[in-house]
Amino acid sequence: MLARPEHMPKSLVSQLQLQVGKARIPRILLGTSPFIGAGQFGSRAQIYYEHFYKKPENIVKIVLKAVDLGVTGVQALPFRPVFRALKAVERELKERLTIVGTIGPDDPLSNIHDF
Numbered sequence: 302m303l304a305r306p307e308h309m310p311k312s313l314v315s316q317l318q319l320q321v322g323k324a325r326i327p328r329i330l331l332g333t334s335p336f337i338g339a340g341q342f343g344s345r346a347q348i349y350y351e352h353f354y355k356k357p358e359n360i361v362k363i364v365l366k367a368v369d370l371g372v373t374g375v376q377a378l379p380f381r382p383v384f385r386a387l388k389a390v391e392r393e394l395k396e397r398l399t400i401v402g403t404i405g406p407d408d409p410l411s412n413i414h415d416f
Contacts (some may be wrong), residue, residue: 327374327399331367333383336360345355353382365393374399379412 317328335342338350352359364375364386377383379399391397404412 305400311384320416321381326401329372330376330399331364331403333360333378333380336363336383336386337378337380354380355382357382357386357389361389364390364398368394368398374401376401376403377416378403379405379415384415396400 305308318325326382335349335353336353338346338348342349353363360383368390369374375387376397377387379402387398387400400416402412402416404416
């Protein structure tokens with residue numbers, strides 16, 4: 302059994318990948334539901350919405366910390382503040398993150414275009 306991620310060296314975390322066809326996808330992805338104040342967070346959803354969605358610079362801080370821990374993949378929901386934050390992180394790091402995009406039911410073609 303592998304150690305918990307906080308006890309794994311950064312290099313080991315970043316090497317945990319799945320091969321899907323020709324693509325290599327990190328086995329550990331940072332989720333983005335808190336960044337949009339998703340409903341599953343109940344009474345905290347509004348707090349998350351105010352703290353992250355309305356202030357993408359706070360998303361940037363979390364993503365940078367995740368990268369510092371070796372997590373370079375993000376399961377991204379199709380929301381502009383999330384996109385802006387991820388682009389800001391890539392500019393700061395001068396490298397690309399692995400983005401596993403999620404499309405929504407309302408406008409999937411637009412979501413695909415955004416990714």
